[in-house]
Amino acid sequence: MPEITAFRAWRYNPEQFGPDLSEMVALPYDVLTAEDKQRLLSRSERNIVAVDLPFVPPKSAGPDHVYAEAAERLNVWREDGTLMVEDEPAIYVYHQIYEHGGKQYTRKKFFARLRLEPFGQGGVFPHEHTFGGPKEDRLKLMQATSFQLSAVFGLYSDPHGAVARLLEPGSRKPDATAELDTVTNRMWAVTDPAIIKAVQQEMSTKPVYIADGHHRYGTALNYRDKRCAAGELPMDHPARFVLVGLCAMEDPGALILPTHRIISGFGDLNVESVLGKLRDGLKLEPAAGTPADFDTILPQTSPYDLAVWVDATKQMFLARFSERGILDQLAPEQSPAWRNLDLAYIHTYLLDELLTRDLLGGSPPTVHYARSGADADNLVRHDKGIALICKACTMEDLRGVSQAGDLMPQKSTFFYPKLATGLVLNPLD
Template sequence: MPEIRPFRGVRYDLARVGDLSKVVAPPYDVIGPDLQRKLYDDSPHNVIRLELGRDEPGDDDRTNRYSRAAKLLKDWRREGVLADESHPSLYVYHQTFEVEGKVHTRKGFMARVRLEPFGQGKIYPHEETMSGPKADRLKLYEATGFNLSPVFGLYPDPGNGALTAVEAGIRDRTPLTVTDHLGVENRLWPVSDVEVLSAVQGLMAEKPVFIADGHHRYETAVRYRDLRAEAGELTGPDDPANFCLMMLVSMSDPGLQILPTHRLASGYPGLTAQKLAELLSPEFDLEDFGEGPSGCRACWQEMELDGSQNLIGFGTVADGRWTLARLRSDATMDALVPEHSPDWRSLGVSILQELVYKKLLSGLGFPERTYVHLIDEVLAAVDSRSCDLACLVPPAGMEHVEAIASNLEKMPPKSTYFYPKLLTGLVLNPIR
């Protein structure tokens, strides 16, 4: 079973950097050029310079953003900007945030987790990965010898016993608090009480872990470990390269939010609700929800109230109308993708990808898609006519993630969006 360990994290010294909000950053995969520039401007010690440094003219195999990150990390530790924790610790981490007018607090803790290749233990992925991001992260791991940002892991714990146990170590203690660029309040407490640490390790010993976010980082950590082993550089089973930094959240945590990932499809110019209905009617029962923003919100409200995965909302930009489509039968999906499990075939994103795009709308071509998570973002895209067909899909639930991952399957890309992202820079984990 996955093994968790406390560790001596490396953290910013507030006496040296001042405002912690000026030195943390989101994970690398959600940082665009404008945000990268802002984070660079926020502080000469912002973790962006390690996590996603700038490319510079004249960069080559020896001098590049990875080598600069390694030098900065070494300098900051020597200067005391970054300091090692006094004792091995777990790190309780709360994030308070707002989604669609409701406030939530997600609670978990960060630990080292012993690495297991997917399919060979009790750590499960749920999404596909790509080679490019893994190659990038491996260069950074090799240059710096650090996990700079945590993998996000989920574990079954209906009574939230592990969180209760670790939070016994933060009673009456003041957290480090930082509000990020999206307004999310992040609070962190190190926990070093030996009895608390031992209790949490015991409670976690028999629990599987499902990767929610950070698949590329996890697979890269396994690759880094394997390369160290091949080179004869591992010092034994306790070598830090055998572990990765992970945020662990109970699947039963009330603040755990999976946002839907709506699709904005281009490549269907002139598509109207009438034409769409003709194409979808062989497989779907259809209901018209009217025009404009009110039609979109009414359609989405019906989907939320129903809670089923077999509902998809469609907004045809050419005429501004909104249509709700309900899959009539599972038979066609069973025939289209028999290699997948019934759980996979029943997902709204699977139905949209395999049945709608690839079969029913195939005569119109395969669309280019962008992805958003909030209804206001959908409406903005429709209003600007930056897509031809807006597709509202229901969010996957934790039960879908657990069932599909446990079956060693992976969901279609962009199936889940766990909000908010975990901050980079609160705790760094040495892996060398």
């Protein structure tokens, strides 16, 4: 089962910056653009993005010299007092306060080191595929800096809130705060050995499910293996661990938001032909609504599985899946948990079987992804296509598929908000 440890993080020096690190932190590297990087650096040339994103576009490996320059910059910050190292090993309580759908939420997590184990072993489970480019980029950065800068976001089950109670900061002032993209970030260092030990004991029986940061976890495994191949690596060496931000699945602030599908590229076929083919797998009911309703038309409690907007005819439908059992035939190698996913039905049956194979002669439609109703509206108007407004997957979906050893369809989960990078840096030597 998972093993977590406290560690002595490097972090921005409060004697130089005070507790407010709003100008120092950034979103994870993989959601930033070149323009985002310049905007952050215009606020402070010592923003963490200067070392965490040495090459743009993100997810692409750059030339060796950009990673060497990032390492040199990090070393300068360590030497000139920009960064300080914690006096004692700590677990770092991390709260994010944000609004969604007119409600305020607080998502409670903590930063720690997690012992690296291959996916599916040692109680650590992935839920999505990873690709080569981002891992190569992250590996080059880790090798150059001997640091892990961005945390992996992990989930664990704690229905009674035992870990959160142990780490409740009460009225204590945060050691660090930051306002980032309308999200308030607060962090407290916990150095009490008794509390740390109690948290370790609680976590020792809880599987960890990777929510966000599969590339970072895979890169940390590669880094560890390369260090082992270069010589003996003690079992307690920092390279055998990865920086994680861990959150209880049951935390009221832990939301998974939906990602909608916009389909287009139907060749000479009109959308009515496409809609007709989709009726083979959907029971469609006309509904009142426009793209302005995308964010509200399909709540999680709705008896419907999908909302469908046809831009050409300005029609809204609510839909139920009419052939749920078809995935038993189309994907018998997948687990029951996977075959029960809404997105498995959408991709495997509606898109791959009905549209690509039956209607389009093997040429798949173009699929774009939208994480908000406004984005879906813009895309469907631009593409002159059909919007499939989806429900979010649930924590139970993620846990069931992960434990079965399956991986979810692409862009199944959208965890909001993203963890801030720059609150704690994990040294690997």
